[in-house]
Each structure stands twice: as structure tokens, then as C-alpha cells.
Amino acid sequence: MYCIIYRSTTHSVLTQLQIQNLLNQAKDFNRKNQITGCLLYYHHEFVQYLEGEEKVVTALFDKIKKDIRHYNVDLLVSGFIYGREFKNWSMAYENFIGPNSRLEYLKMLVETYIDDENTFTTINPATKKFWTVVRTLLSTQKVEDFQ
Secondary structure (H helix, E strand, O other): OEEEEEEEEOOOOOOHHHHHHHHHHHHHHHHHHOOEEEEEEEOOEEEEEEEEOHHHHHHHHHHHHHOOOOEEEEEEEEEEOOOOOOOOOOEEEEOOOOOOHHHHHHHHHHHHHHHOOOOOOOOOHHHHHHHHHHHHHHHOOOOEEEO
8 A cells, every 4th residue: 555645735725616526526536546535725725645555556546646726736745655544535525614613723734744844754643643633533524526
């Protein structure tokens, strides 16, 4: 099992419809290719966690780097993992709209990724803990779930 975590910026604010279309494409592709993960969108920035077979995940990341909706694509972490973090979601999603104490906590976690690219540059217990917390927070509230 292999994972990639990356961060990218959008050229402009994406509408909910544009994001929905992006998620629908991701859902279809991920189901067909046994990829799971999580997409976070906050202040024109994506942070995405992808997991699956190395060859498939790497090919998908190469495709994302060429996608005109993304620029400044930075690979934060890549490497082998023991098991899936998001095994029940082909693509979990959160856009941080609306007040919620769990979302506020999640925003702080995500801002760490966005503000300091060197925070989690290797797959280690801190990186795993970050995504475990993200998964836990997303699973305890209503979020976009594309299985």
C-alpha cells in the first residue's frame, strides 16, 4: 500500500458545483482503481491524501500535476504504509463551511499543512496521527462522502 499527500493552489475560488464535478470525477476514477483518500479545500488550497497501489497512485499524482485547476503542486509526503487510513471512503471531502468546533480544530490542523510545507515531510507517527484525526473528525459529522 502506498500513499501520497500533496498540497496545491487553485487559480480562483472554485464554486460548489465545480468542486462537486471534481469530486464526481475523483469518485469514479478512485472506485475503478481502488484508490481511497481525503480531499480538504480551504482558502484556495487543496490538501489531499491518496492511498492505493504505488503505480496507480503515482500515475494519478502525475495527472493531477498537469491538471489546469491546480498550480504550485507540492508533494508533501509519499511512501509505503501498512494499511489504508480512509478504507471506507473513495474520496472524503471537507470545505470548512459553517461554524463547528470540530471544524475549527480541523482548520487549525490543515493550516499547519498549508502554512509550513516541512511540517510532515515523511511518513511518521505525526503524519499518521494527523490523518487519523482528520478521518475521525470527518466521520463524526456530516461531510461529503463518496464511496
